[in-house]
Amino acid sequence: HSPQLHAVDELVVATPEAPLKPHVRRITFTFRLINAAAEAVFLVVGGDKADRVAEVLEGPSNPRALPSQQVVPTDGTLIWM
Numbered sequence: 001h002s003p004q005l006h007a008v009d010e011l012v013v014a015t016p017e018a019p020l021k022p023h024v025r026r027i028t029f030t031f032r033l034i035n036a037a038a039e040a041v042f043l044v045v046g047g048d049k050a051d052r053v054a055e056v057l058e059g060p061s062n063p064r065a066l067p068s069q070q071v072v073p074t075d076g077t078l079i080w081m
Contacts, residue, residue, distance in 0.1 A: 002015060007030045010030055011029070012030060035070075035071065035073050035076075036075075038075075038077070039079065040071055040073050040076060042068065042078075042079070043081045
């Protein structure tokens with residue numbers, strides 16, 4: 001629920017210290033930058049993530065809870081692996 005997810009004018013944004021290890025500040029690609037890519041790829045590993053991937057791909061739109069639903073390349077390809 002980071003406010004950086006809502007950046008619309010920037011291509012990259014600074015984020016506060018991460019809640020997960022390593023606890024460091026990061027820079028993050030915005031959806032504007034990701035959606036301008038020729039190819040966007042999600043690599044998901046582990047059967048325990050299958051339900052969440054199905055929710056993202058087949059469930060109702062809920063980008064607040066599932067930010068990956070906002071990855072929709074405007075003139076590119078989206079690949080899930």
